Amino acid sequence: MKIKFYKPKNGILKKYIKGYYFILHDENAEPLKYWTFPNNYCIISVSLNTDVLLEANKITVIPTDQTNVSADLVWRYVSPVEIFYEKPVTEITIYFKPLGLNHFIKDFGDILRQNNIVQFNAFPDFKQEMEKILNYKERKYQIQELEKYWLSKLLHKNFNLMRNVLQDVESDYKIAEIALKHNISRQYLNKIFMKNLGKSPSEYRKIQRFRNSVATKKHFKNLTELSYENMFYDQSHFIKSFKNLTTLNPNAFFKQVNTNKNNIWLFV
Structure with missing residues (x-):
């Protein structure tokens, strides 16, 4: 179908x-x-x-x-x-x-x-x-x-702080550096993430980098390039994170998922 x-x-x-x-x-x-x-x-x-x-x-x-x-x-x-x-x-x-x-x-x-x-x-x-x-x-x-x-149903709400923090979490800033940059504690950073997104900054980041790596896979020759481009420390960190979220290593995953599809949000 x-x-x-x-x-x-x-x-x-x-x-x-x-x-x-x-x-x-x-x-x-x-x-x-x-x-x-x-x-x-x-x-x-x-x-x-x-x-x-x-x-x-x-x-x-x-x-x-x-x-x-x-x-x-x-x-x-x-x-x-x-x-x-x-x-x-x-x-x-x-x-x-x-x-x-x-x-x-x-x-x-x-x-x-x-x-x-x-x-x-x-x-x-x-x-x-x-x-x-x-x-x-x-x-x-x-x-x-x-x-x-x-x-x-659209409501006018101010999420400027959350959007700025979210942008930083999607970058390569450390979580502690993000809190310091916005003059808030790590505990408060975690609190506003849980309140507005239902997950912690580190969990959000882990998922975001995984999704980015899937979306950009076709642009890179190997897993080493893909892992560094998506801000993983190294290839072993990339593989470990991938297995935690998919139960598969990246090579096995990409054999089953066609990343050339326009809509890779749906994995069959």
Whole structure:
């Protein structure tokens, strides 16, 4: 089954949303399974007439005869997660950039203090409007109404400090140097990361460098060049970090994942 990834058409939403994809219900299709690896996105999936089971390293989506709207939010995992559909269902999945979803939900920090959530329902009209969008027959209307809905929820928040700190964490500054640069303690730096992103600076950095290495693999001849370009200390550090996040060494991983694809956010 081919899945098309859409980037937001609206210029404002592009600041906060990486993109989204749709799945269509197909009673005659084979089960669908893929693996996804750690990332720094907040991911909302909404499906019609399903039961969704969220386990430690697996998300199972089961079609049901019961009419309902299921929604889940995932923002933190540090090992591969298996996504399994007994049958393809009617679904939309939205990828919010780091700090992106914070701009739509008033008390997002309260949500991040919980575990990944089944039955996510941030707004009184959320499930009702998502159901309408998923029931549109034409994709262009689905996209139009989806973007209109999220624009209606946009809040004006000041994340200047977090954005500056985030930029430094994505560089080669040491964590202690970042805290010193912004005149805050390491404990406070960790606190604002947990509050706004649901993970520590070091965890965020580790995942970001892994993702960058996957995205840039095709530009480098060997793992040594790739590891240094993505700010790993050396190749052994790169391999260790890679295995921690994927359970595979880089060579084995890249044999299974085609990094020449446009959308390598989805690893089958």
